[in-house]
Amino acid sequence: MLSIKNLHANINDKEILKGINLEIKAGEVHAIMGPNGSGKSTLSAVIAGKEEYEVTQGSVILNNEDLEDSAPEERAHKGIFLSFQYPVEIPGVTVTNFIKTAINETRKAKGQEELPAKDMLKLIREKADLLEIDRKFLSRSLNEGFSGGEKKRNEIFQMAMLEPKLAILDETDSGLDIDALKVVANGVNKLKSKDNAVLVITHYQRLLDYIVPDFVHVLHNGKIVKSGGKELALELEAKGYDWLK
Amino acid sequence: MSKFTEDDLKKELETKEYEYGFYTDIEADKFPIGLNEEVVIAISKKKNEPDWMTEWRLKAFKVWKEMKEPEWANVHYKKPSFQDISYYSAPVQKPKLDSLDQVDPELLKTFEKLGISIDEQKRLSNVAVDIVVDSVSVATTFKKTLNEKGIIFMPISEAIQEHPELVKKYLGSIVPQSDNFYAALNSAVFSDGSFCYIPKGVTCPMELSTYFRINEGGTGQFERTLVIADKGSYVSYLEGCTAPQRDENQLHAAVVELIALDDAEIKYSTVQNWFPGGKDGKGGVYNFVTKRGLCEKNAKISWTQVETGSAVTWKYPSCVLKGDNSVGEFYSIAVTNNYQQADTGTKMIHLGNNTKSTIISKGVSAGKSQNSYRGLVQVGPRTKNARNFSQCDSLLMGDQCGAHTFPYIEAKNKTAQIEHEATTSKIGEDQLFYCNQRGIDTEKAIALIVNGFSKDVLNKLPMEFAVEAQKLLEISLEGSVG
Numbered sequence: 001m002l003s004i005k006n007l008h009a010n011i012n013d014k015e016i017l018k019g020i021n022l023e024i025k026a027g028e029v030h031a032i033m034g035p036n037g038s039g040k041s042t043l044s045a046v047i048a049g050k051e052e053y054e055v056t057q058g059s060v061i062l063n064n065e066d067l068e069d070s071a072p073e074e075r076a077h078k079g080i081f082l083s084f085q086y087p088v089e090i091p092g093v094t095v096t097n098f099i100k101t102a103i104n105e106t107r108k109a110k111g112q113e114e115l116p117a118k119d120m121l122k123l124i125r126e127k128a129d130l131l132e133i134d135r136k137f138l139s140r141s142l143n144e145g146f147s148g149g150e151k152k153r154n155e156i157f158q159m160a161m162l163e164p165k166l167a168i169l170d171e172t173d174s175g176l177d178i179d180a181l182k183v184v185a186n187g188v189n190k191l192k193s194k195d196n197a198v199l200v201i202t203h204y205q206r207l208l209d210y211i212v213p214d215f216v217h218v219l220h221n222g223k224i225v226k227s228g229g230k231e232l233a234l235e236l237e238a239k240g241y242d243w244l245k
Numbered sequence: 246m247s248k249f250t251e252d253d254l255k256k257e258l259e260t261k262e263y264e265y266g267f268y269t270d271i272e273a274d275k276f277p278i279g280l281n282e283e284v285v286i287a288i289s290k291k292k293n294e295p296d297w298m299t300e301w302r303l304k305a306f307k308v309w310k311e312m313k314e315p316e317w318a319n320v321h322y323k324k325p326s327f328q329d330i331s332y333y334s335a336p337v338q339k340p341k342l343d344s345l346d347q348v349d350p351e352l353l354k355t356f357e358k359l360g361i362s363i364d365e366q367k368r369l370s371n372v373a374v375d376i377v378v379d380s381v382s383v384a385t386t387f388k389k390t391l392n393e394k395g396i397i398f399m400p401i402s403e404a405i406q407e408h409p410e411l412v413k414k415y416l417g418s419i420v421p422q423s424d425n426f427y428a429a430l431n432s433a434v435f436s437d438g439s440f441c442y443i444p445k446g447v448t449c450p451m452e453l454s455t456y457f458r459i460n461e462g463g464t465g466q467f468e469r470t471l472v473i474a475d476k477g478s479y480v481s482y483l484e485g486c487t488a489p490q491r492d493e494n495q496l497h498a499a500v501v502e503l504i505a506l507d508d509a510e511i512k513y514s515t516v517q518n519w520f521p522g523g524k525d526g527k528g529g530v531y532n533f534v535t536k537r538g539l540c541e542k543n544a545k546i547s548w549t550q551v552e553t554g555s556a557v558t559w560k561y562p563s564c565v566l567k568g569d570n571s572v573g574e575f576y577s578i579a580v581t582n583n584y585q586q587a588d589t590g591t592k593m594i595h596l597g598n599n600t601k602s603t604i605i606s607k608g609v610s611a612g613k614s615q616n617s618y619r620g621l622v623q624v625g626p627r628t629k630n631a632r633n634f635s636q637c638d639s640l641l642m643g644d645q646c647g648a649h650t651f652p653y654i655e656a657k658n659k660t661a662q663i664e665h666e667a668t669t670s671k672i673g674e675d676q677l678f679y680c681n682q683r684g685i686d687t688e689k690a691i692a693l694i695v696n697g698f699s700k701d702v703l704n705k706l707p708m709e710f711a712v713e714a715q716k717l718l719e720i721s722l723e724g725s726v727g
Binding site: 072 | 254495515670673674678679680684686693694696697698699700701
């Protein structure tokens with residue numbers, strides 16, 4: 001599904017990613033771990049197409065299509081979803097209105113009609129119930145005054161609505177207590193299928209107790225220095241990252 | 246990867262062209278330029294006005310001659326040369342029109358381009374439209390329904406002929422001829438405008454609406470609007486404007502007077518989209534407007550405005566809360582782009598006891614524009630228990646525009662309660678990227694963010710107007726991004 005080949009990326013002329021190779025197939029869960037400053041968040045931003053990053057070499061390929069010339073919204077239309085580490089606030093725009101716009105813009109890009117209001121409402125309720133989200137939550141302004149847990153749950157709710165092919169969870173566990181973490185992980189697990197894939201980016205092993213990866217990769221200094229199964233995460237937890245440097 | 250940065254935002258803001266910049270070729274009956282007593286008399290004569298009206302105008306002209314243009318507003322522009330303006334222009338038409346077939350087809354086309362074809366208005370929106378094109382009303386609809394309720398809704402020029410007692414009593418009662426420079430000028434030379442009277446206890450069954458449009462190059466336009474809501478009546482009045490693109494500056498100095506007698510309510514909504522000038526700051530309409538309403542006992546006046554146009558705006562819809570328990574409200578969205586300058590706000594004058602006012606002002610600045618809120622809340626020494634709440638929020642796009650807030654509070658009575666809140670925020674790249682990542686392109690994202698920001702005010706507009714206003718906000722900022 002996603003194929004990253006020898007990816008190099010800069011920000012402000014500083015090279016952050018120094019040759020990443022990664023293959024993710026449908027139905028798989030991959031985890032990328034690594035110390036602060038290793039390039040984890042840069043990788044997620046580059047896959048999503050954030051402009052400040054300059055790709056100097058290599059490519060990101062989604063379902064045999066090179067994404068080089070795709071704007072962030074086009075990548076989203078093609079099925080890439082990024083759950084943000086720090087979701088932004090948009091005052092005056094409700095969760096419902098925001099997701100409605102996102103869904104309809106995506107449909108428009110695919111040449112489909114807007115989803116009728118009735119169906120939209122039904123879908124929103126269905127997904128909210130699935131993720132045990134209070135209806136009242138849906139009429140609040142997007143992320144405004146949300147707790148850390150609410151923000152992350154809202155990200156997963158949007159993911160559930162947009163049904164991406166590839167979901168990237170960037171430090172989804174940061175700022176969450178254990179109960180909130182379970183709720184979010186539970187949501188992700190419910191949405192997992194053989195047709196989509198999940199890339200979990202995390203600093204700590206604890207999220208991986210709940211979202212169990214098929215593969216774990218260690219990122220260090222802009223490169224993947226080690227790959228393995230889920231047991232690699234436990235090993236990292238025990239030994240730290242220093243032994244890999 | 247298509248890139249979007251703040252630099253692109255700035256660049257795009259500059260390339261935004263005026264959407265409604267077309268010019269309709271209608272034959273116009275126009276006065277030679279310049280202003281003196283003879284011109285004032287000629288305007289009055291042209292409209293067959295009675296002597297009292299001519300004298301009223303001449304008195305205003307005398308006052309105006311002695312006055313100076315105000316300079317306290319936070320706007321900078323080349324002052325219009327008042328002797329280079331033609332003070333009267335009317336489309337050449339058959340004098341009276343009974344149906345749309347009689348309207349100049351060119352004119353109808355203009356309305357269609359604006360999306361306000363009278364036909365559509367008639368059919369869809371239950372709105373009576375009194376259209377002012379270059380100073381003279383050319384079509385009035387829904388007159389019959391209004392007649393049955395005793396509601397008078399007509400061009401003010403006709404009201405002067407048909408209802409002189411009402412005009413004589415109220416014209417200039419809220420905004421006297423000597424009020425300010427532009428009000429005096431307007432009083433001397435006003436061409437036309439709307440007159441509205443709602444009888445005692447009558448609730449006006451439809452939104453009353455006027456579309457203004459400056460059409461003739463080099464023509465200053467001076468509307469005069471007078472709305473009187475008699476005791477216990479209710480009316481919602483809509484005013485909307487667009488103007489065609491042109492290079493020379495056009496002066497627009499309107500006066501609007503609202504009178505809400507005991508227990509009456511007037512809701513006055515404006516969508517203003519005069520030509521804002523080009524991306525280089527050339528041209529555009531100067532909009533110097535005096536709007537004021539008087540509330541008697543238990544009366545309520547609510548001003549709602551969406552301001553997207555004009556090169557220079559100078560406008561403070563105000564309420565004089567004279568009667569006890571009266572209520573004044575001001576809800577405003579002002580969008581400025583390119584080199585636009587807006588100095589707008591309100592005055593709430595609390596004279597009666599237990600009077601209440603609310604001010605919600607939202608300013609959106611983009612490009613190199615300057616957007617100022619200026620508001621006065623005044624409580625008289627003998628006024629008990631006056632209450633005011635003000636909220637002024639500014640949203641900035643890019644880093645070359647400005648937002649300013651000038652709140653003035655004069656409370657002379659200890660029982661007054663006045664609250665003021667202000668915020669300033671900026672549309673960030675992070676917000677845009679977040680929306681992009683959800684499949685929403687940058688243009689749509691800005692529209693979404695601005696609409697969210699403006700929601701408290703948009704919600705105050707009548708339904709059919711809110712949709713139009715929302716569209717206008719999008720148009721005004723459209724192309725402001727890549």
